[in-house]
Amino acid sequence: MGYSYKGKYQPFGANSKYVPKGVDFIDLVVPLKKGMKFPVGCEVNRVGKENRVVVKVPRENIAMFEVGGLDTAEFLQSPPPKPKPVKSEYDEQISVIRRALKKLCPTLSVAKGRGTGYSWIDIRGSGKGGEFTEQEKQALDKFGLGYGANFSVISPENRKYYVERAEEILRS
Numbered sequence: 001m002g003y004s005y006k007g008k009y010q011p012f013g014a015n016s017k018y019v020p021k022g023v024d025f026i027d028l029v030v031p032l033k034k035g036m037k038f039p040v041g042c043e044v045n046r047v048g049k050e051n052r053v054v055v056k057v058p059r060e061n062i063a064m065f066e067v068g069g070l071d072t073a074e075f076l077q078s079p080p081p082k083p084k085p086v087k088s089e090y091d092e093q094i095s096v097i098r099r100a101l102k103k104l105c106p107t108l109s110v111a112k113g114r115g116t117g118y119s120w121i122d123i124r125g126s127g128k129g130g131e132f133t134e135q136e137k138q139a140l141d142k143f144g145l146g147y148g149a150n151f152s153v154i155s156p157e158n159r160k161y162y163v164e165r166a167e168e169i170l171r172s
Contacts, residue, residue: 025056093163094121100166105139121154
């Protein structure tokens, strides 16, 4: 059982038990019974030599089918909203540092580290290849950060010092 959405076939349970709103037809595999009737608008295809058929059911007619183990009323509802992510202390710290650096030079890029450098803070310039412009270099000097050609970082051990430094800059 599944549905086609944006050109891809999605079986139930693979990604979600909910059907996106844009889906017009839902495919159900049902056992073929003698004298079985299908609602108007359904397309029926037999599955090989098996005693089952694939019924392409319009979304609005899905309630006419009873499928064992599948609550059709439930999968037509909207999924519950995703919980909002909880901001960590790291998120708060990077936010303070970002605001201070953007105050000194709005073109600087401040981001969380990725991969094994996740707890580091990466700072890049706006020039070609992330190189720092003269204005950005002056801002980093004023902030107290060293820099290379196109990269500067704040380690987890030094983050507290730079948060305090950032708060001083934001107060002034």
